[in-house]
Amino acid sequence: MDDFEFLSPTKIIFGRNTVEKVGLEAARWGRKALLHYGGKSALKSGLIQRVKDSLIAQDIKVIEVGGVVPNPRLALVRECIDLVRKEKIDLIIAVGGGSVIDSAKGIAMGAVYEGDVWDFYKGKIPEAALPIGVVLTIPAAGSEASNSSVVTDTDGEGGWRKLGAKGEAYKPRFAILDPELTYTLPAYQTAAGGVDIMAHVMERYFTNTPDVDLTSRLCEGVLKTMIQQLPIALTDPENYAARAQIMWASTLAHNGLLDTGRATDWASHRMEHELSAKWDVTHGAGLAVMFPAWMKYVSPKKTKQFVEFGNRVFGLDVDVYHPERTAREGISRLEAFFKSLGMPTSIRDLVEGEVTDDDLRSMTERCAINPDGTLGGLVKLTREDIYQIYKLAY
Amino acid sequence: MDDFEFLSPTKIIFGRNTVEKVGLEAARWGRKALLHYGGKSALKSGLIQRVKDSLIAQDIKVIEVGGVVPNPRLALVRECIDLVRKEKIDLIIAVGGGSVIDSAKGIAMGAVYEGDVWDFYKGKIPEAALPIGVVLTIPAAGSEASNSSVVTDTDGEGGWRKLGAKGEAYKPRFAILDPELTYTLPAYQTAAGGVDIMAHVMERYFTNTPDVDLTSRLCEGVLKTMIQQLPIALTDPENYAARAQIMWASTLAHNGLLDTGRATDWASHRMEHELSAKWDVTHGAGLAVMFPAWMKYVSPKKTKQFVEFGNRVFGLDVDVYHPERTAREGISRLEAFFKSLGMPTSIRDLVEGEVTDDDLRSMTERCAINPDGTLGGLVKLTREDIYQIYKLAY
Structure with a gap:
């Protein structure tokens, strides 16, 4: 058995209708949130509206950026970093699966870093990040409590480049796991x-x-x-x-x-x-x-x-x-x-x-x-x- | 499967000679430590000295209180609460097994509470506590990352009374687990x-x-x-x-x-x-x-x-x-x-x-x-x- 250090600081809130708790949990960590998600299914199902309602009920300002795709793109991460800085956003709420959470992690560490966020995917260890909260919709990547983020650069030379970053700093502060969200x-x-x-x-x-x-x-x-x-x-x-x-x-x-x-x-x-x-x-x-x-x-x-x-x-x-x-x-x-x-x-x-x-x-x-x-x-x-x-x- | 919330915020530092890391970890949480331990074996083995050296090397002031016994006593918890307040201690380092850690938890919550610490053992939930760090010497009670503390009142009417408190507030911030400490x-x-x-x-x-x-x-x-x-x-x-x-x-x-x-x-x-x-x-x-x-x-x-x-x-x-x-x-x-x-x-x-x-x-x-x-x-x-x-x- 090897030596190790272990810390899993993500608070798990698990069960039916736990989505309604996102506002209360988020209010511990920030006042202005980037609400980050993927495609239309979360909008259509009403999930995004439920999350927004819960955040707004706690007086948290919400700015939405959807459109995260599987194998999430570096370009969107960079765009969101600019937005977060401009809007002085202090918290990221990721609603989705691994792609959305990984994209949120990129934004969270990139927003408080002077250089280019891609540095982290090339091996640099992030020392700080904005807090992230998660509403999980796809059980798969485990990104809700992991130290990794995988992002794809579609504009690199020689084709797409999919790389993973590692860091303790951006582990989500809380993750809401409602199994009913996965029925569909x-x-x-x-x-x-x-x-x-x-x-x-x-x-x-x-x-x-x-x-x-x-x-x-x-x-x-x-x-x-x-x-x-x-x-x-x-x-x-x-x-x-x-x-x-x-x-x-x-x-x-x-x-x-x-x-x-x-x-x-x-x-x-x-x-x-x-x-x-x-x-x-x-x-x-x-x-x-x-x-x-x-x-x-x-x-x-x-x-x-x-x-x-x-x-x-x-x-x-x-x-x-x-x-x-x-x-x-x-x-x-x-x-x-x-x-x-x-x-x-x-x-x-x-x-x-x-x-x-x-x-x-x-x-x-x-x-x-x-x-x-x-x-x-x-x-x-x-x-x-x-x-x-x-x-x-x- | 029932709904639940789960958060285990204790950082685990596991392996040979990890005792030497106690000072560095402690320095994140306080500047003046109550070093709390049990009987003479930890003194004789030199463990207490190693812990003290590591704390002092980080400029942490150390006040020692040993003498915790199995089925730790309420009386000592109360004494230490007075000491912690008088000396403005801001951190407790527990070196031992469940008894020492449980005693430290009592002190940690009692020191920041206006009433009598025994209230918590009668069912009150603590809302705050001083930070605790642990150097574990007996694998048994699991108190190094648990939400419980069990203390015995030997002065109650009708004989001894052994009661358990529950609380998230006093979960240790870090725990050092060196298996070699358990050889003896x-x-x-x-x-x-x-x-x-x-x-x-x-x-x-x-x-x-x-x-x-x-x-x-x-x-x-x-x-x-x-x-x-x-x-x-x-x-x-x-x-x-x-x-x-x-x-x-x-x-x-x-x-x-x-x-x-x-x-x-x-x-x-x-x-x-x-x-x-x-x-x-x-x-x-x-x-x-x-x-x-x-x-x-x-x-x-x-x-x-x-x-x-x-x-x-x-x-x-x-x-x-x-x-x-x-x-x-x-x-x-x-x-x-x-x-x-x-x-x-x-x-x-x-x-x-x-x-x-x-x-x-x-x-x-x-x-x-x-x-x-x-x-x-x-x-x-x-x-x-x-x-x-x-x-x-x-």
Whole structure:
């Protein structure tokens, strides 16, 4: 078990009709809010109006900026930073899923920084940020309590560039989680969100750090819950119990708890980022393709980790004489589960349009982000390894 | 799944030699510290000096008050409140286990309250408190990140009175968890602490709230880890991995995470409090006696909960035709586990001196604390039920 520091300062307000509490919570943190959201569904459903009413009832001034898209854009973050400064906004309320929250984080740190916000996505650690409050509508990214923000620059040279920032300063001060808000999510988004949640857990679960039974078991608990609850939510979209457990799992999967004391491996996430930067695919759907490919490629070198996964997450008996069979079977079960959710199983299924060998090669180059030109930690992947995993996923 | 709010604002600093960080962390919160601790072992080991050195290196003035005893005393809390006011102390550093931290919490809320601190133990909710920092030496009570403080009034009419306060205001701002500090704990204290941790989890686990699979599985993960690691720590006291996992489990068991969205049942804890208020026994040892007695008494009415416990925590096959057998076997396994740790299995084993039937009756009266004169929630225990459980434990 490794040394660690852990602080999750986000106050969680969970349950039915908790949206009405946004004004009271927000009033602790500011007097003038940027109300940030995505597309028309939140407007049509009346959610934005409910949030606005609650804020205004607490005498909070509200300036709205909607239009955040999946794989949120750097250009909008920059625009909003200018607006926040001009209007002396002191609080950001993000209503949406990971894209809206990540965009809000960019604005929150950029607004109090003299340089260009993109610096943070290139590795600078933010020291301060405006306070953020969240009303969550999509359980997936876990951004409501995480230290990460992922933004896409569509104007860079050589195509889109999707990068992630890290920082404690912009962790949301509060997050409102009302499972009923997720009843109307399309099945594809429910499933893709579920895969994203499971990926966040698995990126922590597969590790070389010894003696981390406690957090391994917590990871297994979240994974088993997702495997149990996701099919219920897809069959019965208004099942409160399933929606609630998925929603709370999304936060716990990514608030830092599950990796306390253990090394993580974000290779699959990184490889997926290249896919969604290039073809604008849904992040979770991309993960449903990339994660099993990564597992198949690395498991022969890390049999124990994958035997434990098959045994504890899918309840497989351990074949002690042929442990590699248990490892492989666990991966097959996961792949079959993703498929049963309606997720794609290959890059060809995932992407509209042609993906060439040159595409795989150029994505490979962008993935090799370790200082020594590799990717990941469970197994350090060389460029050739990365390329082979893309081929496996193809 | 019930609605909930959850905020765990305690910064955890975990690992070897983290004690040296206490000064830096403390300097964020105050300039003059009450250094609060227990007996001579922390002095002899040099720990108090290390903490003092680290505080003084950050120009923090230090006033020491040691002498906190297990089942910490109200009288000392009151004395320290006077001292804190007189000396204008603005920060409390608690070095020890639950008793020292609980005493520090009493001081922290009492110092900023006009009335008598005992009011909080009689049910008043504190609105403010001085900041507290913790250097943990005994993993057990989970007080380093909990909202509770238990203090004993030895001067009350009718004998000792041990009561618990609840409040968010005094949750520690930071807690330093160095597993190496626990290497020298006597075996009895390691075991009793382990039982306390497991009890904290089980008081959350056994619930009537439906659809709480996620937190149930997290509870099971912590319990299984304790069952795995406690014997290792007892056999090999300097096993870092075991000590570390027990220490982190102690915090997670009681920081509020495991009861998010579910009703809890503190009947066993309450019944134990009467034992330790009367005979000053070690809290965890008392729980090792009271918890299985409570389980045996209530399990026939709540078979499903105890079947799940036996199946998932002890890996028992479910006897679907005779589920009560699986339920009973799970409880037997737990009792045998506590015994294997060297814990007492009956009140007679636990207490020095005679315990009369009148004693059981008078403890029963003090336990019936629900507004309707019952105790607990999984099964609402009447006075007769409570008395029968004490008899079972006797």
